[in-house]
Amino acid sequence: SGHVQLPPPQNVSLLSKDFAMILTWAPGEGSPPDVTYTVRYERDDSQDKWIKVPHCKNISRSFCNLTCALSNFYIRVRARVKAVWGRSRSPWVQSQSKDYYSDVELAPPVLTLSVREDSIRVSASFPLPTCVENLTWKYDLNLWKAGSEDKKKYEGYFRKDTVTINTTALRGNYCLSARAVYESINLKHSEFSQPVCVLLNHRG
Numbered sequence: 001s002g003h004v005q006l007p008p009p010q011n012v013s014l015l016s017k018d019f020a021m022i023l024t025w026a027p028g029e030g031s032p033p034d035v036t037y038t039v040r041y042e043r044d045d046s047q048d049k050w051i052k053v054p055h056c057k058n059i060s061r062s063f064c065n066l067t068c069a070l071s072n073f074y075i076r077v078r079a080r081v082k083a084v085w086g087r088s089r090s091p092w093v094q095s096q097s098k099d100y101y102s103d104v105e106l107a108p109p110v111l112t113l114s115v116r117e118d119s120i121r122v123s124a125s126f127p128l129p130t131c132v133e134n135l136t137w138k139y140d141l142n143l144w145k146a147g148s149e150d151k152k153k154y155e156g157y158f159r160k161d162t163v164t165i166n167t168t169a170l171r172g173n174y175c176l177s178a179r180a181v182y183e184s185i186n187l188k189h190s191e192f193s194q195p196v197c198v199l200l201n202h203r204g
Helices: none
Strands: 010-017 020-026 036-043 063-065 077-085 110-115 119-125 137-145 152-158 162-166 172-183 187-189 196-200
Touching (some): 020 077
Antiparallel strands (some): 110 119, 172 187
C-alpha cells in the first residue's frame, strides 16, 4: 500500500500499582510526534478474543488504566497496544499476563484523626478505583509514643471502619501509622503510611 510501517510501541508492560492495573509503553523509536495508541485486552478464559477498551482508543498518552474495564478481577488478562498515525498502523505489541486479585499492589492509606477529650477516632481512606470499592480491603494501625519502639497494633479493620482508641492513660506525643491489607492467595499489604503525631492530655 506504500505506507511506511509505523514503529511499534516499546517496553509494553502491564503493571499493578496503587490499587490499579495499568498498561504502560514507550513510543517506538522514530515515531511521529502526533502518533496515537489503541489498547485491547484478552482474558485467559477466552483467548484470541481481544476486547476493546473505549477510553484507550486513539489516545496520545502512553498508558491506559485498565482496572475498571476488567469484567472479572479473578482471571488473568494480558493487554496489547498498537500505534496509529493517519492511515498507518504499527503491529500490535503484547504485555505479559497478570490478574488483579493476586497481583494488585497496594498504596498506603491516608489517615484522618479526630482527637476528643479521652479518645482518638481514626479512619483510613484508600485511593481506590470505584469498581473495586466492594472488594474486602482492610487496614492495620500502629500506635506508639514518639521515640519508643513499642507499638500497639490494631489489626484487620475493614476499610470503612473507624478505630476508637481510649487515650485516658496516654500522656505526651503519640504517633499513628497504617497499612492497607488485602487477602488474596496470600496476605498482601502496602507500606505503612507516614506517621501522624498528636499531643495527648497535655497539661499547661
